[in-house]
Amino acid sequence: MKYSKDLIKENMNKYGQTVLKALNNFKDSYSIVECYDLTAKEIFETKSSQEKSCPKNTFLGLCEEGLVKGVPVGNYTTSVMNKEYAIQAVEILKRSPTKIFTPKELWKKLELGDKKHNSQMDVVWVLWSEGLIV
Structure with a gap:
């Protein structure tokens, strides 16, 4: 299920971006990995946010x-x-494709x-809502 642009905008944080x-x-x-690291440096001002492991490893785990x-x-x-x-989380989403x-x-x-x-679910959520989970 593709989520509306308004809902995505309302719920997407900087890790989703x-x-x-x-x-x-x-x-x-x-x-x-390099793309994530370079992008995080563009989006976040602080090193701690750039290097925050939970959202990064959530994303990389799904990629892996x-x-x-x-x-x-x-x-x-x-x-x-x-x-x-x-x-x-992906399994939950796949079992409930019509639930938002x-x-x-x-x-x-x-x-x-x-x-x-x-912020782990912010990553999963934005990938799902944009139709990027296979």
């Missing part, structure tokens, strides 16, 4: 598994948990107890 721009800039001359359109299967991250959260989730609702569906959302 980073992922979309990194995919847009992805070419054979750069790896997807071949779940992101246009990115070949590969070795892009050593993350275990963020990659697993992303894969589980916000990133926070999607995080709650993972049933991780008190574990805090750290």
